[in-house]
Amino acid sequence: MTQALWSKESSTTQTELQKTITHFMSGGDVILDRELMLYDIQASLAHVQGLQRIGVIGDEELTQITTALAELTEQFKSGDFVLDSRFEDCHSAIEWFLTQKLGDVGKKVHTGRSRNDQVAVATRLYCREALDALASHCQQIGKTCLELAKKHEYDVLPGYTHLQRAVVSSWGMWFASFAESFCDNAYDAKNTYELINSNPLGTAAGYGVNLKLDRDYTTEALGFNRKQVNPIYAQNSRGKIELQVLGSFKNALLDIRRMAWDLSLFSTAEYDFVTVGNDFCTGSSIMPNKHNPDAIELMRAEYSRLVGAYNEIESLLSLPSGYQRDLQSTKGALLRGVSSAQMCLELVPALLKTLVINTDKCEAAIDASMFATDKAVELVIEDGMVFRDAYRHIKYNYQELENRKAIHSLKKRVSPGAAGNLFLSEIEGRLVALS
Structure with missing residues (x-):
């Protein structure tokens, strides 16, 4: 050595x-x-x-x-x-x-420098690039979801609350929900980028040096939008910066976890609403009949891995001001968390493009009770009932809901953002503005 x-x-x-x-x-x-x-x-x-x-x-x-x-x-x-x-x-x-x-x-x-500000600035540069990549992944996922929302705008999907059948919904609405959420995730990544985009180089070990360093020059040369002024804060922000970055990744992976849960359920034989592409599935070492969505399950687990990295750093930060060697341990958690999360996010658009919607099974899962809310509103508009009376009437007269068509329900649900009025152009505009 x-x-x-x-x-x-x-x-x-x-x-x-x-x-x-x-x-x-x-x-x-x-x-x-x-x-x-x-x-x-x-x-x-x-x-x-x-x-x-x-x-x-x-x-x-x-x-x-x-x-x-x-x-x-x-x-x-x-x-x-x-x-x-x-x-x-x-x-x-x-x-x-x-x-x-x-x-x-x-x-x-x-x-005029210390390893303290060296590692701080190298980490800051790494984090900026990681956030750029996160924003790009989120935009790509958002665009893919938007394309699929357009393609499947009126493909029926049961809407659930409490995991119980609730109302008629659509795959278009399901995909649009993730298109909008990944818009938000991309904006969050960009906002976090701006927050952390300050230059700690030149703060040395946390107390400055007896040289008139040209910190404005290094700030510009490294593409930071400002310098981190106070040297003690430059050290105190170690770990805090990493948590901000991992927090943005957590937001994206939280949505991936929910998406993966939905697809895990919807691809079971009991639901059979969707078929996942073979590339994202495996078999069993003992059961020849198995077709397991392993990649989706691992995507679902990715949030937990990132939370582990986040908690590892957070638990270190009960420290006094100034540099403490404990902070060295933030590095591994940050690098592991970012690397694993990026690999997961990169695969999501390809996964979504493999999905095959089993429209017959989705429509067969719609029962008459799922039109109850639509009928209650109709009684308010067409018959002048007050809503609570219409609610009670339908609750005890489900026979009035027979022979209704799911597609008609979807197209009549025209409140902004609902299945018959998805406002996809507005979501698309936000995605375009990110570019």
């Missing part, structure tokens, strides 16, 4: 106890940091450019460091440079690479 950045000893030889302690403190970091390495290089470039602007690094030195960072980027992408147990983390790896290449010039890179 390379010598630790904080070490006071010149020797890199470690006792077995020291190796065990080192592994306990940072053994997982070097693996996790493979996700953050390129963001840390990006921030390091902005930092040295800022140092050049205040005269700490010369023009030629900046050129040398810039060239070396570009070389490290390419080597890391190609696999020629591996972040492994030689290093504590990506920060030490970058400094080691620059020092090996440039000697004393490389040693200048850490002037």
Whole structure:
């Protein structure tokens, strides 16, 4: 292993106890940091450019460091440079690479910064990209649902409350509900992006440094919309930022869980309202007859996995102001949660496109009682009854509901957003505005 950045000893030889302690403190970091390495290089470039602007690094030195960072980027992408147990983390790896290449010039890179603001800015850059991806996934799911809502606008689907048959509904309305919810999820991702889009670089270990760092320059260079002004808050926001990001992913996965629950029920033999594509199903190791919607069930479980990551971070944050080493443990939960959630969300449009609606089974599940609400309203409008009297009348005269057609019920339900008036153009407008 390379010598630790904080070490006071010149020797890199470690006792077995020291190796065990080192592994306990940072053994997982070097693996996790493979996700953050390129963001840390990006921030390091902005930092040295800022140092050049205040005269700490010369023009030629900046050129040398810039060239070396570009070389490290390419080597890391190609696999020629591996972040492994030689290093504590990506920060030490970058400094080691620059020092090996440039000697004393490389040693200048850490002037005016701490690993505290390094990891904060790398994490912030990672989170911005994750939120961009989340917004994109939500838009794609929303668009797919909108397309299917148009296609199945008047395909009958029983509407349920309390898991009991309630009123006649439609697949168009079901798909439109998720189209609108994923509009909201995309907007939430974008709003969270704006909230976290502040630059902690230049706050060092949480108390600033005795250099007039050009933080406005690094803020602009890294694409942040503002700098995070207070250095103590830059450290106190560790974990808080991660919770904001995971919270946005939770909102999206909460809707996926409900969608997956519906599809799990509707694809059972007892309902048989929909057939899920073979690519998203598996068989049984012992029962030849099985056709299991395993992918849907795992999508349903994904929310729980994300909640676990969220709770792991939240439970760490009972801390005093300033940096505490506990905060290192937020990294794994964030990276696991985001990576797994993105994989799930990416698959949803393809899943939805495989669905085959079994219209005959859906229509057969409509019974006369499901027209009761429609008839009560008709008695109010056509016969002048007050609603509560119409309600009681229908409750004891279901025979009046025989021979009604589900499609007629759907088309007459014209309140804004209802099955006969889905307002798909309004949902579509919101999706277009997100682009």
